[in-house]
Amino acid sequence: MxxxxxxxxxxxxxxxxxxxxxxxxxxxxxxxxxQAPETMIIACCDSRTAPETVFDAGPGELFVLRNVANLIPPYEPDGEYHSTSAALEFAVQSLKVKNIVVMGHGRCGGIKAALSHNSAVPLSPGDFIGKWMSLISPAADTVAASTMMTTGERATALERISIRYSIANLRTFPCIKILEDKGKLALHGAWFDVSTGELWAMNKATGDFERPEIG
Structure with a gap:
């Protein structure tokens, strides 16, 4: 073998x-x-959306955290195991990154699971995906209940809502909130379309997703 x-x-x-x-x-x-990367990327573990590929980054340029649906849980210093929070702590407190980008993407399986959680069969007795995606259950329930959108439109809506959700949760971490308020750390949102290769960035003032100028 x-x-x-x-x-x-x-x-x-x-x-x-x-x-x-x-x-x-x-x-x-x-x-x-x-390493001394200036930017941390929080991305989905989907094999089609590697940040190093999307941003054409070389070794040492990006500090990348990937999990299902690029979610950030709220700050919760409860003594339990928190891999996402540990990566954030290292990036912000040790590496002192200047930017954190939450990058979602189209056709996300985690988002699909969140939208169908009331009818989906768990993949295992532990239902780890279901528990993880329950972080955005209120938004998922609201979007899933809309009869004015197609299935694809509901997925795109929740993919982008979840990015705003994760950014809001980033600000529950005291070290992040303090550094952002001092202008030493910037939080960004981005959404990548696997099918077209388009990248959309979140306007910080409005929350809308817009195509950035690329020259």
Missing amino acids: PLLPDHLIAGYRNFITGRYVSESDHYRSLAREG
């Missing part, structure tokens, strides 16, 4: 003989000096 799947070995072979050769000095510098 192979140590790793063949396609991963092939991919690594291409990396170590290609990109690593041209960027080896940069990798050694990162290893020696550590």
Whole structure:
């Protein structure tokens, strides 16, 4: 039995003989000096929406946190295990990132599950996805009840609402709120369309999603 799947070995072979050769000095510098990314991306773990690919980022440029549906839970220092909060703490307090971007995307499976949670069958007895997506249950119930939108429109609406929700929850973390108020940390929202490759950014003043100028 192979140590790793063949396609991963092939991919690594291409990396170590290609990109690593041209960027080896940069990798050694990162290893020696550590990482210092200015931006943290909170994205979905969907395999189609890798932030490093969408933003054409090189090693050390982005600090990426990925989970189901790019959700941020509210600040809850209860002594339990909180992987998302731990990543936020490290990015803000240790790396001192200057930007946090919550990036949602079209055709999100987590959002689809949230919209159908009343009729969906859990994937396991633990129903971990159902519990996680219950973070946005009130919004999901409201959107799901709308008869004026199509299935696709409801999904897009909740995908974007969930981004605003996560940004609001980011501000429940004292360290984030303090730094944002001091102008040392900026919070952003973005939505990526897998089908068209379009990127939409949230207008901070209105909450609307708009296409950024890319020249």
